[in-house]
Amino acid sequence: MSGEVVERASYRKGARAVFAIAATVWFFGASFGLLARAAGWGVLAPFVMSLTTFAGSAQFAAVSILGTGGSAAAGIGAAVLLNARYVPISISVASLFHGPRLRRLAEAQLIVDESWAISSRGSGRFDRGLLIGAGLLLYVAWVSGTAVGAVGGEALGDPKSLGLDGAFPALFLALLVPQLSDARAQAAALLGGAIALALIPFTPAGVPIVAASAACLLGIGRRP
Amino acid sequence: MTVWLVVLVVGLATVCFKAAGPVLLGRRRLPDALSGVVALLAPVLLAALVVTQTVGGDNELVLDARLAGVGAAAVAIAARAPLPAIVVLAAATTALVRLLA
Numbered sequence: 001m002s003g004e005v006v007e008r009a010s011y012r013k014g015a016r017a018v019f020a021i022a023a024t025v026w027f028f029g030a031s032f033g034l035l036a037r038a039a040g041w042g043v044l045a046p047f048v049m050s051l052t053t054f055a056g057s058a059q060f061a062a063v064s065i066l067g068t069g070g071s072a073a074a075g076i077g078a079a080v081l082l083n084a085r086y087v088p089i090s091i092s093v094a095s096l097f098h099g100p101r102l103r104r105l106a107e108a109q110l111i112v113d114e115s116w117a118i119s120s121r122g123s124g125r126f127d128r129g130l131l132i133g134a135g136l137l138l139y140v141a142w143v144s145g146t147a148v149g150a151v152g153g154e155a156l157g158d159p160k161s162l163g164l165d166g167a168f169p170a171l172f173l174a175l176l177v178p179q180l181s182d183a184r185a186q187a188a189a190l191l192g193g194a195i196a197l198a199l200i201p202f203t204p205a206g207v208p209i210v211a212a213s214a215a216c217l218l219g220i221g222r223r224p
Numbered sequence: 225m226t227v228w229l230v231v232l233v234v235g236l237a238t239v240c241f242k243a244a245g246p247v248l249l250g251r252r253r254l255p256d257a258l259s260g261v262v263a264l265l266a267p268v269l270l271a272a273l274v275v276t277q278t279v280g281g282d283n284e285l286v287l288d289a290r291l292a293g294v295g296a297a298a299v300a301i302a303a304r305a306p307l308p309a310i311v312v313l314a315a316a317t318t319a320l321v322r323l324l325a
Contacts (some may be wrong), residue, residue, distance in 0.1 A: 020308035024315065045227050052235030062230050072226045072233075079234040085269065086241035092265040094245030101247055108246040109239060117270060124263030166293025166318025167311045169277035173294060174301050174310045176270040185267045192268035196275040201284050208280070212272035219260035 010129020011136070017118050018134040022141040024167045025056070025114070027159045029145025032059050036150060039067035043150045050146035054112055054139060058082040061205060081206035088213050089116050096128040110135025114168075117175040184218060191215035289325060293318030 015022075029050060036046035041063070049059055058079035065075040090111055096119075097104040110131065115138055119131035149156065159165065180186045192215035196208040203211070254262060278294050279285050296317035300310045 017307065020311045024311070041227050045231050049231045049235060052231075053238045055238055058234060058238065062234060066226060066230060072229045075226075075230045076233050076237075079230070080237050083234070083238045083241050086238065087244045088265055089269065090242050090245030091249060092245065092262050094249035095251050095253075097246035098251055104246040104250065105239075105243045108243040111242045111246075113273060117266075117273075120266045120270075122266075124259065124266070161319065161322065163289065163293060163315040163317065163319030163322060165277075166290045167315040169274050169290060169294045170297030170314030171307070171311050172270050172273040172277065173297055174307055176267060176274060177301055179267040179270065185264060188264040189267040189271035193271035193275045196272040197279070197285075200276065200280050204283070205276075205280065208276055209269065209272045213265065213268055215268045216261045216264040219262075219264040221257045222260035 007129050010127065011133030014115070014118065014127075014130035014133025014135075015137040017130065018114055018137055021114050021167065021171050022137045024159075024164045025138055026141040026145040027156065027162065027164055028056055029142040030149030030156050031159050032056065032063065033146040033149025033151070034156070035060070035067070036063050036146075039063050041150075043147075046146055046150045047143070050143045053079070053083070054109060054142055055083050055086070056142070057205070078204055078206065081204055081210070084206065085209045085213070086111065088210075088216075089113075092116075092124070093119070093126045093131060096126055096131060107132065110139060112138055114138055114171065117172060120175065120179065122179055122181060184222070188215045188218045191218065289318045289321040292321040
């Protein structure tokens with residue numbers, strides 16, 4: 001089998017792995033479109049935001065801040081803080097991307113919490129096919145959900161009443177557990193979780209996650 | 225106008241954040257001193273995501289039905305249930321507890 005065939009099979013595996021979560025993401029995309037439309041964003045702006053930003057929490061934050069009379073600077077500040085975690089996240093998977101710079105730039109846009117988490121193989125290793133396959137399906141779900149929600153989302157109901165906000169932490173927990181195979185990873189995860197927990201009441205959303213990444217310094221100077 | 229400013233600036237910033245590793249680092253190997261740090265990114269950020277998505281609120285800790293969903297997921301994880309089952313069980317438990325509360 002050629003490398004390309006193997007990679008295609010791996011893309012499909014990635015897409016299958018996130019199928020349930022992609023359905024959840026679709027509903028959240030729809031509720032983002034609906035909320036943005038209700039906040040006076042029209043149809044095109046939420047659609048363009050989902051195409052370019054492709055990160056739920058930052059997009060919800062921007063809509064809710066502008067919707068409650070916040071300034072552009074406040075909306076931008078919160079959303080940028082929320083997405084700053086993608087700097088360490090993208091560094092962790094940097095070696096999976098090759099080819100011309102523009103291609104790497106485009107493929108990197110498929111990095112999102114769920115595709116990144118599902119592609120993690122422990123000890124700092126990641127699977128490129130899983131990341132791309134999962135990322136593509138999640139991207140299509142998020143963007144198409146947004147479009148449907150912005151055009152006519154009233155009929156879909158509130159994702160919270162379906163418990164969908166409980167699905168995301170469950171996914172991340174399920175993907176965290178296999179990573180805790182050695183004592184250093186356990187200590188780092190515990191410290192990171194504690195930092196995030198301690199900061200939630202005192203900092204804007206987004207800061208707890210970025211600050212938690214300091215717990216990675218437990219690995220300084222040690223081979224994985 | 226304000227909306228488009230936010231959409232464009234946040235979009236541009238996020239594109240750059242996501243491209244930071246793949247475009248600037250590419251396949252270059254990190255120095256050994258740093259590779260141990262990067263290896264811990266996944267467990268640390270996943271733990272932080274679990275915490276913020278379970279009890280995170282608007283500048284406050286919020287204990288609500290999500291906790292029950294994550295608790296049910298923990299049981300399913302311990303029982304080695306497949307991933308889609310874990311996700312669906314968590315959503316169903318969250319919805320049920322919210323309905324009853």
